Amino acid sequence: MATDAKANRPFRLALIQMGGVTADKTSNLAHARDLIHKAVNPQSGEKPGVVVLPECFNSPYGHVHFPKYAESVGFKKGETYDVSNSSSDSVKMLSQAAKDCGVWLIGGSIPEKGEDGNLYNTATIYNPRGELVAIHRKIHLFDIDIPGKITFKESTTLTGGSELTHVDTDYGRIGVGICYDVRFPELAMIAARKGCIAMIYPGAFNLTTGPLHWELLQRARAVDNQIYVSMCSPARDMTAGYHAWGHSTVVDPMGAVIATTEHDEDIVYADIDPQKIAETRAGIPVTTQRRFDVYKDVADF
Numbered sequence: 436m437a438t439d440a441k442a443n444r445p446f447r448l449a450l451i452q453m454g455g456v457t458a459d460k461t462s463n464l465a466h467a468r469d470l471i472h473k474a475v476n477p478q479s480g481e482k483p484g485v486v487v488l489p490e491c492f493n494s495p496y497g498h499v500h501f502p503k504y505a506e507s508v509g510f511k512k513g514e515t516y517d518v519s520n521s522s523s524d525s526v527k528m529l530s531q532a533a534k535d536c537g538v539w540l541i542g543g544s545i546p547e548k549g550e551d552g553n554l555y556n557t558a559t560i561y562n563p564r565g566e567l568v569a570i571h572r573k574i575h576l577f578d579i580d581i582p583g584k585i586t587f588k589e590s591t592t593l594t595g596g597s598e599l600t601h602v603d604t605d606y607g608r609i610g611v612g613i614c615y616d617v618r619f620p621e622l623a624m625i626a627a628r629k630g631c632i633a634m635i636y637p638g639a640f641n642l643t644t645g646p647l648h649w650e651l652l653q654r655a656r657a658v659d660n661q662i663y664v665s666m667c668s669p670a671r672d673m674t675a676g677y678h679a680w681g682h683s684t685v686v687d688p689m690g691a692v693i694a695t696t697e698h699d700e701d702i703v704y705a706d707i708d709p710q711k712i713a714e715t716r717a718g719i720p721v722t723t724q725r726r727f728d729v730y731k732d733v734a735d736f
C-alpha cells in the first residue's frame with residue numbers, strides 16, 4: 436500500500452454536470468469550454484485544482500453515434516504529446532481550457548478512433564500547462580439488457596480498453612475509470628493499493644440503474660478502499676435518446692456523500708483531504724488487514 440498523506444495535498448474538485456449536448460459537436464465543445472471557465476471562476480469560494488467533465492460530452496450517447504463523432508487522439512504513452520499537432524478538435528479545446536484555467540482537467544469522455552482503427556470511449560486528461568498526460572479507454576463496455584427497461588450495447592461499435600489509468604497530479608495520484616467500469620471493484624482496489632487518493636469516473640447512468648446503483652456503487656468503492664470516489668454525469672435531457680441520471684457525486688473515504696446535485700446542469704464542488712484517508716485507515720484498518728494469502732486464487736474462478 437502506497438498512499439502517503441504527507442506527499443498528497445488537499446484540493447477542491449469540481450464536477451461539471453453538463454447539459455445541452457446536441458448533435459452539433461462545435462456547439463457542445465463551446466459549451467463545455469464555457470463551463471470549464473465558469474467552474475474555475477465561481478462567484479465565491481476557492482478555485483478548484485481538478486475539474487471533471489461527464490462521459491460523452493461532445494456527442495449524443497449511443498453506439499450509432501460513436502463512429503460519426505470519433506476523433507483520433509494520437510496519444511502515445513510515455514511520449515510528450517504535442518497537442519498543437521492533434522487533429523482532434525476536442526483535444527485542442529480541452530488542452531487550451533486546462534492551460535487557460537491552470538487546472539488539472541479530466542476531460543469527460545469522447546468517442547476515439549484508435550491507431551488500430553477500433554473505436555473507444557476515451558477520457559483524455561490534461562495538466563495545468565495543457566499537456567495531455569494520460570488517456571483512459573473505457574475497459575468494460577456497457578452491454579446490458581433489462582427487458583422492458585433498457586437495452587444498450589456499446590460493443591456494437593466500440594472496443595474495450597485494456598489498461599488501468601493512474602495519473603500523478605500535483606495533489607496526489609488519481610485513478611480514472613469510465614461509467615460501467617465502476618461496477619468492477621478491482622479497478623478501485625488496485626488504484627487504492629497503488630497509492631491513488633481518489634477514483635474519478637465520468638459516467639452516465641440512466642433512469643433504470645441510476646436510482647438504485649449510482650450512489651451505492653460509489654459508496655461501496657469508497658468504503659471498501661478507503662479513498663475518495665466521484666462520478667460526473669451529464670445533465671438529464673428527456674428529449675435525447677439516452678436519459679442520464681445526473682446526480683454527480685463525491686463520496687469520502689468513510690463512505691459519506693460530501694457533495695451531490697439533482698439532474699439539471701450544475702457544477703458540484705467538494706474538498707478532497709488526504710488526511711481523511713489516513714484517519715479512516717487508522718480507525719478501521721481493513722486496508723492492512725486484508726488476507727491476500729487466503730483469497731489469492733480469486734481470478735481462477
Ligand SMILES: NC(=O)CC(=O)C(=O)O
Pocket residue numbers: 576577613614615616618638639640641644645648
Ligand atoms: N452507461 C454506462 O456505462 C453504465 C450504466 O449506465 C450502468 O452501469 O448502469
